[in-house]
Amino acid sequence: MPRYRLTIEYDGTPYCGWQRQDNATSVQQTIETAVFKFCGEHTAIGAAGRTDSGVHAFGQTAHLDLSKDWSATKVRDALNAHLLAAEETVYILNVEKVPDRFDARFSAxxxxxxxxxxxxxxxxxxxxxxxxxxxxxxxxxxxxxxxQLLIGTHDFTTFRSSQCQSKSPVKTLARLDVTRCGELIEVRASARSFLHNQVRSLVGSIADVGCGRWSHDDLLAALAKRDRKACGVVAPAHGLYMIGADYSPIL
Structure with missing residues (x-):
């Protein structure tokens, strides 16, 4: 059964997030519906990151299994045709065939x-x-x-959702960079994996520092407390974009 790697762009505004839900339309469901319209197959697709409601993506990665060996170009163009016809805000940027052992989530x-x-x-x-x-x-x-005070391996309990299902709050933050160009401020974050709401929580807390509400010491104290109640403001979902995931070139 051929496996395909999908690179996906979406405006998350009208969706309940990536993951399929019973009472709302998700990005996952939208793509799976397009797959069914294309080839009549009911299939579940897995993603590198389960983005929340309102979160966008420039480069979400997912994998898809189909019973027929379609060309990657055919899969991309057919899915996009059905997504366009349905007036969705989700499109497939690229499709490539990958080995069966590739998993968008666990291979990242x-x-x-x-x-x-x-x-x-x-x-x-x-x-x-x-x-x-x-x-x-x-x-x-x-x-x-x-x-930069948050870079490295820490217990990020303060900066994760109370509904986070990760087994451990300890994560290694590889990058958290802030740049400004005119009125636009961009924050770029990189890690092997993130806790639920971690990026939004970190952004909101460093914004508290940026406006003078918190000092650097206040930020470090919040981290050390390992208590969600110590977190600063949580930045809203609509400012967040998943821009990509890294994979080994030898799969």
Missing amino acids: LGRHYLYRIVNRRTPLALEANRAWWVSKRLDADVMQEAA
Whole structure:
């Protein structure tokens, strides 16, 4: 049974998140419906990251098994045709055949996220649901300094959802970088894996530092408390984008 690796782009605004749910439309369900319309197969697809409601993706990775050996180009174009006809905001950027042992989730060596903040006095019109609007001035240099305090292996209990199902709160954060270009602040985060809501929690807390509500010492104290109640503001979902996952070239 051929296995395909899919690279997916989506606007998460109308969806309940990646994972299929009984009472709402998910990104996973949307693609699986397109697969059924294409070839009549009911199949479950797995993803590198189970993004939440409202979260977007430039480069989500998923894998798909089909009984017929279709060309990768045919799978991509057929799925996109059905997604376009259904007026979805999910599209397949690339499809390639991979060995059966490839798993979008468990084969991933790293995951990368982007968080976008528009920092200005005026509310957002074109960027609504695409970025977090923060009207109070943020010092991106101070945010960058704070972010570096969180790099490395830590118990991130403070910065994960109370509903997080990860067996351990200990994660190794490889990158958390803050840059500013005009009114746009971007935060880029990389790790092998993340806790539920970890990126949004980290972004919100370093924004607290950037606006002067917290000091660097306050951020470190919150980390050390290992208590969700010590977390700062949690940044909204609509500013977050999954931008890619890393895999070994030898599968």
